[in-house]
Amino acid sequence: MTVLTAGRKQAQARQPPGAAGRDAPLALGRRRLFWPFxxxxxxxxAVFYLGPLLFGLWTSFHSWDGYAAMEWNGLGSYRALVDDPxxxxxxxxxxxxxxxxxLAVFVLAFALTMVLREMAGKRFVRAVIFFPHIVNAMVFGVLAGxxxxxxxxxxxxxxxxGVDDPPKWLGSGNVFLLIMATMVCTSTGFYVAIIMAAVDNIPGYLYExxxxxxxxxxxxxxxITLPxxxxxxxxxxxxxxxSSVKVFELVLVFGGTFTTSAPPIExxxxxxxxxxNAFTGSDVPQFGTVCAAGITSLLLVAxxxxxxxxxxxxxxVEY
Known part of the structure; x- marks a missing residue:
């Protein structure tokens, strides 16, 4: 920041007389266009993010099934979450x-970045690795079945x-491990592409x-690479x-479609x-508890x- 400020001052000092005055109308026009844009x-x-967030926060302090009037519950919903296994x-x-x-995704991403940096045809390989990320997660859930x-x-x-008794891959004890392995395979390419874009800008003479x-x-x-x-x-x-807090459809399809009507609790x-708890239709919805869970997750992530x-x-680091 200090270097940029000093450079800006030097550039202003080199401007011919009257240049600042000519730039004033342009700067004024930009300021006038700021708020309209x-x-x-x-x-x-405010309408699609802040409004629903405030409504969810307000609902988390009430008991509400979505139909009857809200009843003030205070911190009851949050206490219920603590007691809910x-x-x-x-x-x-x-x-x-x-x-x-x-950790697995970033370790693999860095390893692939170092391998691909000097590989011939790295752009093609990068596109192949990135491809699973653009495929909907439900496809991998169906493929797992x-x-x-x-x-x-x-x-x-x-x-x-010759294996007569193979593991129960989609059993409650193994399915979450498969879900995590699938996430590693589908997410690594995305971060390889981003990190590779930064590594490509590092001068080659540093490595030499x-x-x-x-x-x-x-x-x-x-x-060199990491700093x-x-x-x-x-x-x-x-x-x-x-993104890790928003994992939903992969677990729903992977754990539910081929085991029971709903994914195992595990x-x-x-x-x-x-x-x-909000949209299954089997029980009375408890939107107060649901909103409390959403707010708690949001706070923990923040x-x-x-x-x-x-x-x-x-x-x-400058180079």
């Missing part, structure tokens, strides 16, 4: 996705190899100098934190918990994101 976006955010399970699973799947159900391709292949100095692949990554792409890595970490995430950005804050 910003107000529609602010109205959109289903909610605790869903939050634990959400944090498993956030931490365990996130054909692959891992008792008569699926995986068990048929194992039977051909490090290689001539005897630095191995890991040292080149640790001292010079740290800002992009921070953004990727925030994006992953936000596979629920916070998003699926909210869905099951705190985790703030801490993550705080911990990953570093001084910019």
């Amino acid at each position: 910003v107000i529609p976006a602010l109205l959109f955010l 289903y909610f605790r399970t869903s939050m634990v699973n959400t944090f498993k996705i956030l931490v365990l799947v996130g 054909f692959l891992f159900n008792p008569g699926g391709l995986v068990n048929s292949a194992l039977a051909g190899l 100098d490090a290689e001539l100095a005897g630095a191995g692949a890991f040292r080149r990554f640790w001292h 010079l792409s740290w800002d992009v890595v921070t953004v990727c970490a925030v994006l992953w934190t936000i 596979t629920w995430t916070s998003a699926l918990y909210i869905y099951r 705190v985790f994101t703030a801490l993550l950005r705080r911990l990953m804050r570093r001084d910019p």
Whole structure:
């Protein structure tokens, strides 16, 4: 910031006399156009984001089934969440996705980035790796049924190899592991593409100098790639934190369609918990508890994101 300010002052000092006066009408016009362009976006955010958020916060302090009048409940809905084992399970699973799947995704993304950096045809390989991310998650849920159900391709292949008692892949004890493995496979390409875009801008002579100095692949990554792409890595970490809370359709199809009418409790995430308690139609909806769960998830993600950005804050590296 100091360098930019000094450069701006030097540029202003080199301007011919009267140049600042000629630029004044242009700056005034930009200021006049600021609010006409910003107000529609602010109205959109207020109507479709801030409004529902405030309504959900207000509803979380009430008991409401969506039809009768709201009844003030105070913090009763939040206390009910603390005592609800289903909610605790869903939050634990959400944090498993956030931490365990996130670590696997970023380790693989960095490994593939270092491999692809010097590979011939890296753009094509990058597109192939990125492709699973643009496919709807429900497709992978349906594909899992054909692959891992008792008569699926995986068990048929194992039977051909002499395995008489194959694992119950879609059982309640294994299905969440398959869900996490599927998320690693489908999400890694997205972050490889983003990190590779940052790595492509790193001058090649830095790697050449490090290689001539005897630095191995890991040292080149640790001292060149990671520091010079740290800002992009921070953004990727925030994006992953936000997306991990929204995991829904993969769990719904993966855990529900081929096992029971609903996914096993062991596979629920916070998003699926909210869905099951609000829109299943089997019981009376408890929108107060549902909104409390949504607000709690939002607050936890906001705190985790703030801490993550705080911990990953570093001084910019110039090269």
